[in-house]
Amino acid sequence: MLHRSLFQKPIIWSRGLSVCANTAQGAGLHRENFYGVSKDDLINKLKQWNQPIFRADQLRSWIYDKGVTSFELMQDLPKSLRTQLAEAYSIGTLSVKSELVSQKDGTIKRAYELPDKQIIESVLMPYEDGRYTACISSQAGCAMGCTFCATGQMGFFRQLTSDEIFEQVQRFSAELRVRKEPGRLSNVVFMGMGEPLANYKNVMEAVRRIIAELGIGARHITISTVGLVPRIKKFAEEDIQVGLAVSLHQTQDAARSALMPVNMRYNIAELLRACKDYTHKTKRRVTFEWALIRDQTDSSDTAHELGKLLQGMLCHVNVIPLNPTAGFAGKPTPKADVSNFCSILGRYGISCTPRVRRGIDIDAGCGQLRADLLKRESLQNQAKEIHVEANGSFKTRKPIEPS
Numbered sequence: 547m548l549h550r551s552l553f554q555k556p557i558i559w560s561r562g563l564s565v566c567a568n569t570a571q572g573a574g575l576h577r578e579n580f581y582g583v584s585k586d587d588l589i590n591k592l593k594q595w596n597q598p599i600f601r602a603d604q605l606r607s608w609i610y611d612k613g614v615t616s617f618e619l620m621q622d623l624p625k626s627l628r629t630q631l632a633e634a635y636s637i638g639t640l641s642v643k644s645e646l647v648s649q650k651d652g653t654i655k656r657a658y659e660l661p662d663k664q665i666i667e668s669v670l671m672p673y674e675d676g677r678y679t680a681c682i683s684s685q686a687g688c689a690m691g692c693t694f695c696a697t698g699q700m701g702f703f704r705q706l707t708s709d710e711i712f713e714q715v716q717r718f719s720a721e722l723r724v725r726k727e728p729g730r731l732s733n734v735v736f737m738g739m740g741e742p743l744a745n746y747k748n749v750m751e752a753v754r755r756i757i758a759e760l761g762i763g764a765r766h767i768t769i770s771t772v773g774l775v776p777r778i779k780k781f782a783e784e785d786i787q788v789g790l791a792v793s794l795h796q797t798q799d800a801a802r803s804a805l806m807p808v809n810m811r812y813n814i815a816e817l818l819r820a821c822k823d824y825t826h827k828t829k830r831r832v833t834f835e836w837a838l839i840r841d842q843t844d845s846s847d848t849a850h851e852l853g854k855l856l857q858g859m860l861c862h863v864n865v866i867p868l869n870p871t872a873g874f875a876g877k878p879t880p881k882a883d884v885s886n887f888c889s890i891l892g893r894y895g896i897s898c899t900p901r902v903r904r905g906i907d908i909d910a911g912c913g914q915l916r917a918d919l920l921k922r923e924s925l926q927n928q929a930k931e932i933h934v935e936a937n938g939s940f941k942t943r944k945p946i947e948p949s
């Protein structure tokens with residue numbers, strides 16, 4: 547339980563972060579992001595500066611092993627080199643815009659602001675056994691338009707760079723190392739904002755760096771997709787042990803298309819063919835994600851349909867009661883019906899895990915914190931506009947708090 551107590555004082559935790567946040571905030575656009583610098587490039591730079599090349603290992607150890615986020619703290623480097631480094635590089639570009647800590651399960655949900663003011667979200671989930679899982683974003687917004695998802699409801703803004711993806715993981719990893727807690731970041735899931743396979747190149751680049759720099763095994767990384775069939779085929783060709791999760795959520799095309807517009811492009815039959823090919827090629831199972839929405843996707847009949855659809859496939863099903871969002875009327879399935887759904891799948895020889903909704907008291911579903919922040923800002927702007935109209939000139943006043 548020690549790791550859990552880490553999150554019982556969110557204010558202290560947040561203050562602890564300010565070193566990182568301020569460092570990143572001060573990251574000028576003209577300084578190179580250290581997270582994007584390869585070891586070879588760093589060695590070349592050190593040679594240019596007439597520094598011994600062993601400094602590269604020292605420097606990287608400070609950042610990746612010890613989680614230090616300021617060159618000034620690297621005490622075994624000469625002062626002049628520390629200054630030179632701080633002038634040439636920023637350590638990251640993400641600034642913490644908002645952070646929520648669940649009092650129920652210790653889940654941390656964080657909104658980062660990017661240099662171009664885009665907002666993305668990352669979530670850190672602690673588990674009883676000392677493991678931590680980071681759920682990270684691959685895009686700012688998302689073009690897939692899944693109706694139940696707060697990110698899908700806001701639309702697409704841009705792809706994240708591999709540096710921005712990597713930094714989300716590095717930040718959590720570093721903070722856990724700095725605090726010298728017994729647990730460490732052990733798992734990464736690409737289930738935050740965005741469709742990871744729609745940002746394929748940057749995601750794969752970030753994945754390789756997470757494995758190489760942070761020592762997180764490929765088998766502990768999962769990429770989730772709504773079902774971009776050509777990219778699933780491409781992913782099957784990768785020589786990497788990273789897991790694949792597919793959001794299925796419906797067994798009938800019409801219903802799935804209504805929930806997930808991507809189904810109009812790649813229907814269920816085509817998607818499952820690609821998944822079967824993937825399992826044959828890689829010998830790895832596919833995990834299917836199934837959101838249990840009360841009276842929509844949780845009946846016994848639906849469980850039987852799903853069982854028949856997946857029977858004989860090398861797969862696993864994760865069922866998770868819906869995380870309610872403001873723009874979608876669906877409700878989560880009650881606990882008893884979750885067990886019933888899983889036991890029916892078991893009769894078809896399909897393993898099924900009911901996943902616990904994490905951070906439910908802090909709206910940890912993807913896109914919810916960003917939507918809340920924008921709602922607040924919009925209300926603040928409305929407050930300003932109302933004041934301008936009333937007086938003909940702008941004066942600051944206390945913003946309206948959203949209800």
Ligand code: SF4
Pocket residue numbers: 688689690691692695696697698699738739740741772912
């Ligand atoms: S569920 Fe994933 S793919 Fe669908 S809209 Fe949300 S972020 Fe995009």
